[in-house]
Amino acid sequence: MVTIAGPARPRLVDELRPAQEASADRGDLFDADCPTRQILDRIGDKWTVLVVLLLSDGPMRFTELRANLVRVAPKVLTQSLRRMERDGLVTREIFAEVPPRVEYTLTDLGHSLAEPIAVIGNWAEANMPRFTAAQAAYDAAHGD
Numbered sequence: 367m368v369t370i371a372g373p374a375r376p377r378l379v380d381e382l383r384p385a386q387e388a389s390a391d392r393g394d395l396f397d398a399d400c401p402t403r404q405i406l407d408r409i410g411d412k413w414t415v416l417v418v419l420l421l422s423d424g425p426m427r428f429t430e431l432r433a434n435l436v437r438v439a440p441k442v443l444t445q446s447l448r449r450m451e452r453d454g455l456v457t458r459e460i461f462a463e464v465p466p467r468v469e470y471t472l473t474d475l476g477h478s479l480a481e482p483i484a485v486i487g488n489w490a491e492a493n494m495p496r497f498t499a500a501q502a503a504y505d506a507a508h509g510d
Contacts, residue, residue, distance in 0.1 A: 408453055413438060413446040415483050418472065421456065422480040425469040455479065 393402035408414055413435070420426060420434050432443055447470060450456045455476035461467040472480065 405453075408449065408455075409479060409483070411446065413443065414450060414455070415487070417446065417450060417470075418455065418476055418480050418483050419487060421470060421472045421476065422484070425459075425471040427467065427469055431470065450476070 393400040395402040451458055456470050459469050
């Protein structure tokens with residue numbers, strides 16, 4: 367187990383940390399300057415989460431993604447897909463047809479993210495009643 371300098375951290379954090387110090391090929395998510403934070407920002411983005419789940423069943427066209435995502439503006443979806451492509455999570459394939467067809471597919475890296483996201487999604491759905499009850503209780507107690 368690694369001893370972490372600075373403020374006390376929960377035991378779970380120590381269990382998640384590697385047995386060696388952070389290195390060039392493994393970051394430290396508690397270091398504000400570590401690129402790991404950028405990865406967490408990306409995978410914490412709601413559109414990334416939903417796109418990964420949708421594409422985990424196979425390639426989809428932009429219009430299919432948008433129809434399934436409900437309430438996402440085309441510009442926002444385009445920006446999200448471009449960032450995901452840059453990050454190596456999806457590939458974009460253009461087919462020489464009339465009209466042109468474009469499909470998005472998860473990469474191996476994207477597929478490796480699908481399972482943890484599905485687990486978190488299942489947790490969120492299972493605990494949604496507890497969240498809404500806690501919010502209602504808070505709002506009632508605080509006059510919101």
